[in-house]
Amino acid sequence: MPTLEDGRQAIEQGNLQQARLIFEAILQETPRSEEAWLGLAEVLTDSEDKRICYENALKINKSSQAAKEGLRNLEPRSNPLIEALGQQPREETLDDDIDGYEDEDDGSPAGAVDPDDGPPTIALIAIGLLLSVVVFAIGSGAVFFLITSMNSG
Structure with a gap:
């Protein structure tokens, strides 16, 4: 044995x-x-x-x-950094925040962008159109130059 x-x-x-x-x-x-x-x-x-x-x-x-x-x-080990700082783990603080939060329904869809978060939409559209025109003009000019130089040569 x-x-x-x-x-x-x-x-x-x-x-x-x-x-x-x-x-x-x-x-x-x-x-x-x-x-x-x-x-x-x-x-x-x-x-x-x-x-x-x-x-x-x-x-x-x-x-x-x-x-x-x-x-x-x-036993699961606790995070020594959290213990040293005397804070609760993130999951617990998140639960506490959710409990005290009252959802305000302003009619906007979930995840909607707040207008104050960035530049106005109209400005972005104008910049996009301007860039499109510039790219089109440069591209058209290059094509015209190639066609005329091949015909004259």
Whole structure:
């Protein structure tokens, strides 16, 4: 029968699949082995599977520091920058802002452009037309020049 030491050696050699099989075999024979549960948690990749292993180790030994630390490491980490600044995460502040916001319906479609946001539309249309005329004139002049130079030559 494999031993806990065999499982630890497999981990040290980087053979996590072999270590998993060893710890599972130990748990088949000795389901109340705290060290086997901790070893199995170490080689598993799924967070929920790890959580189950750490919880089983805690059922065996309620004061297991390794199991408590393992569970603590599975908890989502908060953003240290937000904690340092003493601010709420963006999702929470967004929810708070939405709760206090009253929608004003001014009849404009959603996403409509506010007229105060930029230059007047008529000015943009005039500039577009002017550029079109200039490009057309330059293009027509170039074509006329090419035709006359080919006929005279």
